[in-house]
Amino acid sequence: MEAENIKPWLFRVQPYQGESLSYFLGRFRRANDLTPTGLGKAAEVGGAIARWEKFRFNPPPSRQQLEALAKVVRLDADRLAQMLPPAGVGMKLEPIRLCAACYVESPCHKIEWQLKITQECDRHKLSLLSECPNCGARFKIPAAWVDGWCQRCFLSFADMVKYQKSYR
Ligand SMILES: [Zn+2]
Ligand SMILES: [Zn+2]
Known part of the structure; x- marks a missing residue:
């Protein structure tokens, strides 16, 4: 089946306030039984999903990639952008921190x-x-x-x- 035909059947996942992209992608994939590779294919972003789940944003996700992912998860690209570090603000890949x-x-x-x-x-x-x-x-x-x-x-x-x- 073409990825185009699969998209309408994917479950939506509502983002939490302040949620990171890694956490959101994990939830979306589990709700839809997708691997990082499978989601990458559906969104046509290649191997980017696995990198983003590890907060590897170098290079940062492009607007085009966010829009492609937004179609699959059925959110605004702007809402997805809020799950990224603000432009120009450095981030730590490790350690993963928790409040x-x-x-x-x-x-x-x-x-x-x-x-x-x-x-x-x-x-x-x-x-x-x-x-x-x-x-x-x-x-x-x-x-x-x-x-x-x-x-x-x-x-x-x-x-x-x-x-x-x-x-x-
Ligand atoms: Zn322990
Ligand atoms: Zn707190």
Whole structure:
């Protein structure tokens, strides 16, 4: 079947406020049982999906690529652009960071946590976690966050809130 014919049957996934592209792509793929390669084919962006899920935005997604992806996920290209770091703002690929208090309120990975200028969660005045506070495991790329707990020791993200240092 042509990719053109598949698109109308794909499930829509509503983005969360502040959600990162990696997390959104993972959710969209799982809702539609697509691999990164499969989504790349449907959106005609080649191997870009796997790179974007790892926050490899060098070169950044072009307007044309965002518009092609937008058609498949049925969102505005502008809405997708909000899932990227703002133009000119540097980001950290690693470590993947987490404000567990934010996650409890809205279960997603936020793009602002990966910006170089972000030192803490402004909303909660809490330090960001760069690893599981219980076992030290690094967080997986957000596209692979399925369960909301540490993949090694199973501490839930909700239970990690008490380990975040307060800046209040
Ligand atoms: Zn927060
Ligand atoms: Zn752990």
